[in-house]
Amino acid sequence: MTTFILAHIKNTHIKDADVTISALKSSTLKTRGIKAKCFGLLTALTVLSVSITVPIAVPTSHAAPIYKVVDEKTGQVTFTDRPQNYEQQTDKTVSQTAVSTGRDTIGQVTGEATSSSAPVSTVNSTDKARKAVSYQLMIAEPSETRAYRRPAQSIEVRVQVTPALQAGDGVRIYLDGSEVAQGLSASIATVDLMPGAHNIKAVIQNEKGRLLKETARTVHVIQNTQTLQNNKKIAQQRLAYQNLPWHQKLLLKLRQKDGSLQTVQNAQPKTNDAFTK
Structure with missing residues (x-):
């Protein structure tokens, strides 16, 4: 009887040990599956993050020529991108310049779905064009x-x-x-x-x-x-008049008045006495 009981207990422990080993194997397999899934998800997230944060450069350029309008009368210079407004004016000279307006836009998509644009400076190219001009x-x-x-x-x-x-x-x-x-x-x-x-x-x-x-x-x-001589003569007459004493200046003015009166009288038409009687 004792031998039977011991054999039963031994078989029971062996079965429990097998069950425990099976459970551990199953748990290990599940853990490996979870790790594999996590690794795959992490890899997918990394690839997605890289694809999102890489900037997408789409250069666009819109350039329009600039025309210079010169007023031939005043020399005033005007710059415009609409030369047709001045073509009908005969006193305006319209010519295209080496300067043009341009804008390059670079859009960058981030995780927050934002975009930005930046103008490209044309100062360096303009300076080179100016240095090349020989006037x-x-x-x-x-x-x-x-x-x-x-x-x-x-x-x-x-x-x-x-x-x-x-x-x-x-x-x-x-x-x-x-x-x-x-x-x-x-x-x-x-x-x-x-x-x-x-x-x-x-x-x-x-x-x-x-x-x-x-x-x-x-x-x-x-x-x-002729003008110089006339100016000198007038200046000499004024200087001579200033040097006269006051009574001679007064006498000179009276003579000038008498001379003006005589001139007016001489200018009046004369009538025949035969018709006035």
């Missing part, structure tokens, strides 16, 4: 042999530039080292100029004041001889 500057008027009578005549200055001025560049006109105008034309009065030679200079400067081109011309101003 030809000429003073069309006045000519080298031109002389002006003071004070009746004015000096009309007209400047020509080729090719067309770039954005930021401008023309300045100087007389004897002093700036008198900005633009392609100027009118200089001679009333305040002394007779003799005078220097007219035209320069091209950029927006920073750097000299790009210059040219100069010498003109001559002469005094109007």
Whole structure:
């Protein structure tokens, strides 16, 4: 009996041990399955995160040419992207410049689904284009042999530039080292100029004041001889009158009044006495 009981207990422990081993194996398999699923999910999340955070660059460019409009009368320069508005105006010269408007946009998609855009600067390219321009500057008027009578005549200055001025560049006109105008034309009065030679200079400067081109011309101003003589005569008469004593000045004024009265009487028409009787 005792032997039977011991055998039964032994068989029971063996069965319990088998059950325990089976449960442990099942638990281990489940744990491995869970780990595999977790690893796969982690891998998928990592790939998704990388695909989301990588920037997507879509460059877009919209460039429009810029045209320069020059007023031939005033020399004023205007920049526009609608040249058709000035084509019907005969006093306007329209030319395309090397400057264009451009905008490159880069969109970046993040986990928060945001996007941004940034303009691309064209300063460097514009500077290179300006450095490449070689201007030809000429003073069309006045000519080298031109002389002006003071004070009746004015000096009309007209400047020509080729090719067309770039954005930021401008023309300045100087007389004897002093700036008198900005633009392609100027009118200089001679009333305040002394007779003799005078220097007219035209320069091209950029927006920073750097000299790009210059040219100069010498003109001559002469005094109007007849006007000068008349002015001298009037000045001498005034000086002589100022030096007279007061009673002679009074007598001179009376004579002037009598002379004016006699002039008026002589100007009146005379009538025949035969008709007046």
